[in-house]
Amino acid sequence: MSTDADRVVLPSCPSTMTVARDGFAGYAGSTWVLALRQTGGHGRRGRPWANPRGAFTATLALPRPGTAQQAAQRSFVAALALFDAFVSVTGRPEGLSLKWPNDVLLNGGKVAGILLESLGPRPDGQLDGLLVGIGVNLIEPPDTGEVEPGALRPVALAQEGGVTVTPEEFLDALAPAFARHEAAFAAHGFAPIRRAWLDRAARLGEVITARLPGEEITGTFKTIDDLGYLQLQTKSGLRGIAAAEVFF
Template sequence: MAEQWQRRRQILTALSHHQGFISGEALATQLGVSRMTISNHIDALEALGVEIFSVKGKGYKLQKPVPLMDATELLKGIQSRCFYFDEIDSTNSFMMKHANELNSGDICIAEHQSAGRGRRGRNWVSPYGSHFYGSVFWNFPQGMAQAMGLSLVVGCSLVTALEALGVSGLAVKWPNDVYLNGKKLAGILVEMSGQADGECQIVIGVGVNFVMPSNSGEQIDQPWCDLTNVDIPSKTAFAIAFHQQLVSDLKVFESQGLKPFLSRWQQTDLYKDQEIRLEMADNHVEGICRGIDEQGGILLELDGEVKSYVGGEISVRT
């Protein structure tokens, strides 16, 4: 299996370095394999969401770049333990399964998730190599209550790391999304196990769109964006910078709670001072968004009174 992935990465590297089409025969010669081997690996990559133009008599060409991680640079740059895979069912699931063996700050990163998950059980579209998929483990000794509002901290960490790499136009959407120019760029999924009043183990899953293939974008049922037109060093550089920022922020959050992050959230709140609708199961409320409180609840002003809500999904009031 490792040899298969090495070969597929070699094919993607060759395609990335070639300006136009490159024939299957030329690829086979370059990699020292048969023409059939190239064809089989191309088919496998397409099944994983990579879009490759195939024209008879001309060969192959990538529709869009595939920003693979530099494994050596990644493992060198991450100070905690880093588990890196070409393919996995879910980075969150991997970390949850091994929670008893992990230390705070350990991270799992994959190029493809066969069963990636978003909030409320939604599918997270995970084309191979195109985006960032990662999960960080953290242990909270004082229980689940200590982790209230955690997804908001992660949103702040994402914005800080991306801005440091030159990305502008970012905003946070309560409780677990980051937007770029008004469209969803990244999502956060926090899962936990443990006791309400005892030690609590947390896995923080993050997905960031880097270069969305067209066929994958068509599967998403909301406005999205990616970093295609943003000049950042590399996906590897982002992974290292984000991990460093998140670990730093989690240490502050663990000792001081959400209070130090309130102003950071307020500065980039997507719906700040806008009229919004908060959907809660079979109920909903409408009011003006006034930020968040120290428990991570969203503050809504209704008839001149500000109230806090800890669950639900928000949208612009229409």
């Protein structure tokens, strides 16, 4: 993926994921869809995606992302790209960390989230495409009433980082950062992405709780494995978790 990915900037739309999905077949290559206002976005498990004033809401349409497992690992690629974009616009890495599986934290609060949606698969097991949805609180956080009980407090870049940028300016920092990490992923696989992500991981070595449908697992966050699965050391042994909500 090159740094000159196409971009589509919309004044408003219900969901950049929907626009990117509907337009995917017509894109010449990797394409960013950015909405200056999003009215009907959604997050994981269909939850409403809050859209506070001045928020960054965009979706990257990525063709030919490989297998479903490789597509899932783009969550870590996106997290690293977001980390670098925040450093680029603020000039400092302090206060930033990455929360498994798909959030970016600033001063301990959630400032950005990632949502993946696969397109395909083909008979050979490869996917036709991947949509990487990204939301960032640039100016103000969503109301706490819109946040799941027990979740981390939402924060905004302007509030916690002291920097005000427009969605277009943030995309100017994010797009090349994603392209850089995507190129590393394509050339070297998940191993360097995993190492870089772990260097920035929130609560590594600490006790956390993973909430699965019908089950909660508490243990020490040891690492992520070669697939990107969370590894928790529990009283009954090491437990690998492919997907869950994590609480501190």
